[in-house]
Amino acid sequence: xxxxxxxxxxxxxxxxxxxxxxxxxxxxxxxxxxxxxxxxxxxxxxxxxxxxxxxxxxxxxxxxxxxxxxxxxxxxxxxxxxxxxxxxxxxxxxxxxxxxxxxxxxxxxxxxxxxxxxxxxxxxxxxxxxxxxxxxxxxxxxxxxxxxxxxxxxxxxxxxxxxxxxxxxxxxxxxxxxxxxxxxxxxxxxxxxxxxxxxxxxxxxxxxxxxxxxxxxxxxxxxxxxxxxxxxxxxxxxxxxxxxxxxxxxxxxxxxxxxxxxxxxxxxxxxxxxxxxxxxxxxxxxxxxxxxxxxxxxxxxxxxxxxxxxxxxxxxxxxxxxxxxxxxxxx
Amino acid sequence: xxxxxxxxxxxxxxxxxxxxxxxxxxxxxxxxxxxxxxxxxxxxxxxxxxxxxxxxxxxxxxxxxxxxxxxxxxxxxxxxxxxxxxxxxxxxxxxxxxxxxxxxxxxxxxxxxxxxxxxxxxxxxxxxxxxxxxxxxxxxxxxxxxxxxxxxxxxxxxxxxxxxxxxxxxxxxxxxxxxxxxxxxxxxxxxxxxxxxxxxxxxxxxxxxxxxxxxxxxxxxxxxxxxxxxxxxxxxxxxxxxxxxxxxxxxxxxxxxxxxxxxxxxxxxxxxxxxxxxxxxxxxxxxxxxxxxxxxxxxxxxxxxxxxxxxxxxxxxxxxxxxxxxxxxxx
Numbered sequence: 001x002x003x004x005x006x007x008x009x010x011x012x013x014x015x016x017x018x019x020x021x022x023x024x025x026x027x028x029x030x031x032x033x034x035x036x037x038x039x040x041x042x043x044x045x046x047x048x049x050x051x052x053x054x055x056x057x058x059x060x061x062x063x064x065x066x067x068x069x070x071x072x073x074x075x076x077x078x079x080x081x082x083x084x085x086x087x088x089x090x091x092x093x094x095x096x097x098x099x100x101x102x103x104x105x106x107x108x109x110x111x112x113x114x115x116x117x118x119x120x121x122x123x124x125x126x127x128x129x130x131x132x133x134x135x136x137x138x139x140x141x142x143x144x145x146x147x148x149x150x151x152x153x154x155x156x157x158x159x160x161x162x163x164x165x166x167x168x169x170x171x172x173x174x175x176x177x178x179x180x181x182x183x184x185x186x187x188x189x190x191x192x193x194x195x196x197x198x199x200x201x202x203x204x205x206x207x208x209x210x211x212x213x214x215x216x217x218x219x220x221x222x223x224x225x226x227x228x229x230x231x232x233x234x235x236x237x238x239x240x241x242x243x244x245x246x247x248x249x250x251x252x253x254x255x256x257x258x259x260x261x262x263x264x265x266x267x268x269x270x271x272x273x274x275x276x277x278x279x280x281x282x283x284x285x286x287x288x289x290x291x292x293x294x295x296x297x298x299x300x301x302x303x304x305x306x307x308x309x310x311x312x313x314x315x316x317x318x319x320x321x322x323x324x325x326x327x328x329x330x331x
Numbered sequence: 332x333x334x335x336x337x338x339x340x341x342x343x344x345x346x347x348x349x350x351x352x353x354x355x356x357x358x359x360x361x362x363x364x365x366x367x368x369x370x371x372x373x374x375x376x377x378x379x380x381x382x383x384x385x386x387x388x389x390x391x392x393x394x395x396x397x398x399x400x401x402x403x404x405x406x407x408x409x410x411x412x413x414x415x416x417x418x419x420x421x422x423x424x425x426x427x428x429x430x431x432x433x434x435x436x437x438x439x440x441x442x443x444x445x446x447x448x449x450x451x452x453x454x455x456x457x458x459x460x461x462x463x464x465x466x467x468x469x470x471x472x473x474x475x476x477x478x479x480x481x482x483x484x485x486x487x488x489x490x491x492x493x494x495x496x497x498x499x500x501x502x503x504x505x506x507x508x509x510x511x512x513x514x515x516x517x518x519x520x521x522x523x524x525x526x527x528x529x530x531x532x533x534x535x536x537x538x539x540x541x542x543x544x545x546x547x548x549x550x551x552x553x554x555x556x557x558x559x560x561x562x563x564x565x566x567x568x569x570x571x572x573x574x575x576x577x578x579x580x581x582x583x584x585x586x587x588x589x590x591x592x593x594x595x596x597x598x599x600x601x602x603x604x605x606x607x608x609x610x611x612x613x614x615x616x617x618x619x620x621x622x623x624x625x626x627x628x629x630x631x632x633x634x635x636x637x638x639x640x641x642x643x644x645x646x647x648x649x650x651x652x653x654x655x656x657x658x659x660x661x662x
Contacts, residue, residue, distance in 0.1 A: 023595045046464050046465075046467065046468055066446065068429065073415075074405065074406070074411050074414060074415050074418070075405070075406045075408075075411045075415070076406075076609075077406075080405050080406040083405060084404075084405050084406070084432075086436060087432045087434070091432075091434065091439060096431075096442060096443060097431070098399070098429035098430065098431050098434065098443075098446075099405070099429065099430040099431070099432065100427075100428070100429050100430070101415075101418045101422075101428065101430065101463075103418070103419060103422065108422060110428060111427060112429075115397065119450055131466060134377075135375050136377070143614070176471075223609035223612070223613065224609070224612075224613060226613065227613060237498060255466045256613075256615050257615070259615070260615040278554035278555075281554070281557060282554065282555060282557065282584060282587075284587050284588070284590070284591040298345060300564075314656070321364055
């Protein structure tokens, strides 16, 4: 059983028969001490159970290298590629990154945020809705809060994202420029999905005076979703000539269904995805999709955290990292 | 900015103008106090920044409801469905669950384990390799360690999984019973993937006296993997009649490639996946796959944690949750 008090740096120094300064030096730069000494310190750390460098003293100094990322669902999730880029970038910058899964549950989201604050996380990265009470609570803390994947007017602290309404609008322009006349929009009913849908519908109706047919996805994403939505499309009076699918996996699923029922993609029915995940370039036909710049989001966040560490003021509270429509074979 | 000392239960009691005993009662069972009092306490918790019930006092009591799950990669990952079942089960049991992503990096895996121990996690759930030193370190702690997805001979603490060698063996028997004669095995080069491969090869060669052709996947999973492996298969002197694919997404990718090159699945080339993820029953043709019982793994782990909480001794240190081959259209 572990002891109930945390071992200290001097416990390690004692066990390794070196000075506390040497142990300190080892933690900030292992190469700065002799190899044999380094190995002795490493052994002492393991023997004593001393918490390694970054986390040590986090409660005392109110700082840690812990970063907590909260997402609604693991997979299939639109966020996964952004989160992967973030985990990779922040981990290589020395952060201890953990991912919390909220399951679209507000109370659960709140509990994970409170846990991160209790552990004095350096940063919380959120993708879901945050209640006014919890927003206030986060603002009182010294934890950096970064909302990603949207451009809120009143961010809790900092936001790094892009305009979903603009994505919808650009998709409508793209679809029109390709000569399609009967789009079908598959709406992801989250707040961001609704914005994309509204951007698309407004632009399409203004530009063409025509209507759009629609299907609603379910959250959390359910098995069989693509089959169900394709069946819905098949039941329409007139078949759409292009389907805007939300996530690429939904686009992939619709292509599989379309081909199974003898339709050619894009000749009989075109398909557009969202997220530009690996599957978009791997599917046959390859999938036209919306690319959001995961790397840029990750780099922007790493830079913000670094600047905060240095005590610099963050002037730009809402960072727009943009998006791109990538045209491929499917539309 | 937050104060550097954690607010206490009595801070909350003072702010809510109730006794500490009432606050305590509220945390163990909110319904046991009057609605108005409960609301006052909730407000006081938010005002003071008191850490909610489960985490409170975790450092003092050496216990928390924090569960840390470590996986090598978010998506595409073989583990995702097991992790989702676990997150859901443990969250509804009142745990604060976080997922750490190790990126197949031993040092990073170690840092995440140490962080979980430093935060006095109730449990660490690991899928990757753990060095002897870190094993010793975990054993000295009061944290429950659960290795999942394998049946190690000498578990760190407790293991919940199944036999990958047996899966390989059963797949060989299945393939033979279906009359296939030229299997191609796509090996996932992780320790578990190697065991499945060895089980398959030993059983196949013993049973038939024949050879097996092979491809090696890369870890972490790379975009374009299915295309590359299908191209490898196309270059073989004789085309295999069945391909054992590892993850279902690889099976899906191979089916897409095969159909693109005019081959019929399963008539010209049969395909078998692993993991029985949603895609297996959604693909056209549906994919024959190996089902591992995610729900049973999650329930077993929840029960183990509950029993430890109650102070019961865990007699069964290695729990075999088994597997099933699900025959569908693709083989």
